[in-house]
Amino acid sequence: MDDLAGFLRTRRSRVDPATVGIPTDSRRRVEGLRREEVAHLSGVSVDYYVRLEQGRATQPSEQVLDALAGVLGLDGTEREHLCRLARQHRRRPKAQGKGVPPAGGSGRVRPEVLRVLDLVVGAPALIMDHRLDVLAGNRLAGLLYGRRVPGLNTARHIFLEEAERGLYADWEQCTLDVVGHLRPAAGQYPDDPRLASLIGELAMGSERFRRLWARADVRARTHGRKAYRHPLVGLLELHQENFALPGESGMELLVLSAAPGSPAEDGLRLLDGLGADGAGERAPQRRTDTRSVPPSVPSSASTGASSV
Structure with missing residues (x-):
């Protein structure tokens, strides 16, 4: 208590x-x-x-x-x-015996869900869990991040990868959102050791995280404006929608769309074209077991990450 x-x-x-x-x-x-x-x-x-x-x-x-x-x-x-x-x-289970699933799910995405992810075109789309681990992403999500997105944790990326802070147009707001999302996750999954380890790592590595965590703010993961400073196509002002995946513990499908006729729509179209020409990250984006994905190294054309 x-x-x-x-x-x-x-x-x-x-x-x-x-x-x-x-x-x-x-x-x-x-x-x-x-x-x-x-x-x-x-x-x-x-x-x-x-x-x-x-x-x-x-x-x-x-x-x-x-x-x-x-x-x-x-x-x-x-x-x-x-x-x-x-x-x-x-x-809280009295014993983690045989047949008891690990807290927070397995971290694997069903093939049927991956097929749905592939149907999202013209907008970056991700599948993320309650730890803010990216489990899968479509092609345009990889181009937006400039790296392989499976295995990326957006909380760790925002707070600890200081060299990339400039890529978040609303970095301070992003940090508020991340802490506000992790708080209810910690309450819902109190026995998840990976989540506890992540929170401890963030607290050890970021003074801002420690201050925000002490405030105990909670925020719903729903929708809102997300802005990125992409090194190749400039400012991208996108709208994020979160869709909970029924039957998948803590998982959500996130789609980042641009308003029709907006500069961001042109930017995403340009980014998509640059990727087709080989200027962006083209590695497969659909490995979904985050425990088996090695840490990715951003390319020289590293992009901004979502504040989700």
Whole structure:
């Protein structure tokens, strides 16, 4: 329950007392709400709420969680994360015995899904898991990245490959998105050792990651603007759509499209043509077991990566 405790503390510290009808003055030294104020407003005892924040309370009921979410002003994504953290101990297997799949899935993509990926033309498309590992990509995705995309982890790429920071037109926003995506993944897959190792590696290697992780922000992986500074075709302002793959634990299909008639559409068409002429990465893009893919080395024409 430690993750739940930390999440409650960070959210409590961000609530403006005035928004819940609590007057403040210059003598107030607490940032956000006090524990007793949260308890009073949510209708639980102060002792119980203190135990929640200390990780000592039993699993809170749905009614308590709903009340806390209302007091703390949580949005839909944060509410879902709060409930997941409260329930996560129920999902932890007592033993990783024979027949128990590894946490977070196998990292392999079904051939039928790969066929769908191949049908996406004129737009970069990727299959990514909850760790932000790229499991597969179409041809244009490889040209966008300027490298083999299977085996690439976008979180590691954004935070740790400092030489490529300039390739992200919205690098700071990308870092917010990455941390916001990894937070709910950590709550949903608390027993995934590869995810835990990734988070530890990012925390060790990036001071910005450590600061953002301490904020405990969560974000939904849905859609939005993604911009890249491609060294060959210039600025590409694209729109990302995320499609969850039913039956594939944590996997999503991501498609990066350009608005019709936009400079980005021309840029993608040019990039596609340059690839056909041999100016871009032309290695096969469909190896999907990330554990068996050696780290790729960017070419001299290295491209920007997605902020997903």
